[in-house]
Amino acid sequence: MDQRGNFYPGVNVESGSYSLTSCAERNAFAHYMALAPNDAVVVAVYIASSKPPEPLPCGACRHVLCEHLPQAMVFVIAGDRAPEYAGDVSDFMPAPFVGPTVGR
Numbered sequence: 001m002d003q004r005g006n007f008y009p010g011v012n013v014e015s016g017s018y019s020l021t022s023c024a025e026r027n028a029f030a031h032y033m034a035l036a037p038n039d040a041v042v043v044a045v046y047i048a049s050s051k052p053p054e055p056l057p058c059g060a061c062r063h064v065l066c067e068h069l070p071q072a073m074v075f076v077i078a079g080d081r082a083p084e085y086a087g088d089v090s091d092f093m094p095a096p097f098v099g100p101t102v103g104r
């Protein structure tokens, strides 16, 4: 969700090969990159699953989110429970590799 309340949703796209699965978090980030105005700032990332336990991002998603959205807060939603604050994106990857050429 950006600072204006706009959402950029993503869904998991599973693959039988597992390694080609594309996670909802990274798909949502790609959606944001494709459609958000240049001044949009992601302030919150909501990660939802249809049932408990609370979903948490995989390592690849943690890296992408931390590299591009370290300022965002992460909320998890399990089933019909209310969103729970899980920490800032940077809390999920305390010592990330972020190269100097990375940017929007």
Ligand SMILES: [Zn+2]
Residues within 6 Å of the ligand: 023, 024, 025, 026, 057, 058, 059, 060, 061, 062
């Ligand atoms: Zn992932």
